[in-house]
Amino acid sequence: MLLEVEELTAGYGDIRVIEDVSFSLGSGELLAVLGPNGSGKSTLVKAVMGLATVHSGRILFRGEDVTRLKPHEKARRGMVYVPQMNNVFERLTVRENLIMAGYTIGDELQDRIEEVLELLPPLRRLMGRKAWTLSGGERQMLALAMALVRSPELLILDEPTASLAPPVAEKIIGLIAQIRESEDVGIILVEQNAKLALSISDEALLMVSGKQVYMGDANKLLSRSDLSSLYLGVRS
Amino acid sequence: MNVVLDALAFSNIIVLSSIGLTLTYITLKVPNFAHGDLVTIGAYTALAAARLLGITPYAAIPLAFIASGMAALASYYLVYRPLDRRGAGIVTLMIASMSTEVILRASLHIFADVMTTSTKSYWRGFLFREEGGQLTSYIVVSTITAILIIISLYLFLHRTKYGVALRAAVENPSLASAIGIDVDKARAVSWLIAGGLAGVAGVFMPFRTPTDPETGWALLLRMFAASVLGGLDAVFGAVIGGYVIGLSEVLGIYLLSGPPLNLSTAYRPAIPFAILVILLLIAPRGLSGVEWRRLLSRMSRGVVRSG
Ligand SMILES: Nc1ncnc2c1ncn2[C@@H]1O[C@H](COP(=O)(O)OP(=O)(O)O)[C@@H](O)[C@H]1O
Ligand SMILES: [Mg+2]
Helix, strand or coil: CCEEEEEEEEEECCEEEEEEEEEEECCCCEEEEECCCCCCHHHHHHHHHCCCEEEEEEEEECCEECCCCCHHHHHHCCEEEECCCCCCCCCCEHHHHHHHHCCCCCCCHHHHHHHHHHHCHHHHHHCCCEHHHCCHHHHHHHHHHHHHHCCCCEEEEECCCCCCCHHHHHHHHHHHHHHHHHCCCEEEEECCCHHHHHCCCCEEEEEECCEEEEEEEHHHHHHCHHHHHHHCCCCC | CHHHHHHHHHHHHHHHHHHHHHHHHHHHCCCCCCHHHHHHHHHHHHHHHHHHHCCCCHHHHHHHHHHHHHHHHHHHHHHHHHHHHCCCCHHHHHHHHHHHHHHHHHHHHHHHHHHHHHHCCCCCCECCCCHHHCCCHHHHHHHHHHHHHHHHHHHHHHHCHHHHHHHHHHHCHHHHHHCCCCHHHHHHHHHHHHHHHHHHHHHHHHHCCCECCCHHHHHHHHHHHHHHHHCCCCCCHHHHHHHHHHHHHHHHHHHHHCCCCCCCHHHCCHHHHHHHHHHHHHCCCCHHHCCHHHHHHHHHCCCCCCC
């Protein structure tokens, strides 16, 4: 198993935001994390990455207990996280952002950046631009590229389509599906847009008020009319 | 002519110290009130090196960098990092910063007294005099030093991987740590560099002003002004801010105190702040926050209006 999360309770300082969340993810799988605003989706992935306080529970990465590791130590093991907000370095150029993303990579960095640009060609003509001048879609693309440069084994994406126009959002989701095909990677995709996310996921985790109310097959979640109409804004 | 050179020398000191002030500000978003005392530490290091080791103040520049750099690093590790880890807010950090300032300045007073009694020479109100009555060589040296430091800092921060990582870590610590940068170390390096540059600035201070344990502290407001003017989140904005503040104070007092106005020189410190307030009303985020290209194109079309 790539990632195992066991009865995770986490929050910020003394505050508990999520309680008793458990799931596992294999390599090559895509897990959608769904739920209304404020239900604790971001807190869950931050806790996995070591950016929120873990009160109890365990996080295993490739069988190793990484619960107490610092974010940069997890990053060096192949866990890659793209935050919901502030996911690029605004004051750095696109090129500098990609170089930074590959901070822990040695000589292969240039080749790796080249490979990623093959997958995301629109970035090529933006290399010299400061990141704060990019459009929303270009920014998300850069954030994705930064994640891919590092050949992740686990890729955690927190709402990569938030505040994007629908066609751009679909394009980003298409790219994520493509990444999943071409790279040997497990993906956790946090999404508001349940329908879009479930269209490319194997499994789904539904969070409501910090608690896990569904964990299992992505398609079956859509057929649970009680959950899907209440929390996912999807009509069946 | 001499006034211009003196203004330049004063500005070099302000520039070198405000770069560091900005650098530490962006790491923790707290103004370091002890930054002026780091400048004084540099001055005293040069004095101690001159008196005890018999080397020239210029040769003591690396020592001053190390001494003030270590003092800054110590305050980061002993004060700011523990507080930051406990989730201290900006007010707590600021009060801690003021307390650190008082402690450092008191230590400088104790040091000056101890040295005065033990070496039977004055360690207060001291000046560095140059051989042969040449008053201007320090102006040349401080200008060259400032230029070299600005260029090397630029190259370090923009052309080396570690420098870019430092910028990344101070801009967005959580993203930086998520991509494997050791943010804590990057912050420590920023504090070391910031303190070091203040120390270098301090070496030049006694060439111009009789120096005692309060001298750097008295300059702090000018450094703040330079940093704010340059834009508190832009390291190289402090360079421009420092020259504007330094030149305006020295040249301004020269013009205002002479005929026809003959104003008292007691107004001197007000000049850079008056300029600061006016410039901030025009550019609230500091000079680096101005969209120069848009402003220039608007000006060239002649559509700039007040407000
Ligand atoms: N840094 C923080 N400190 C304290 N509480 C927070 C912090 N970030 C988020 N929260 C709280 O945690 C809850 C869940 O937030 P979040 O995980 O961002 O939800 P989601 O990503 O599902 O919208 C919210 O009530 C939010 O107010
Ligand atoms: Mg969220």
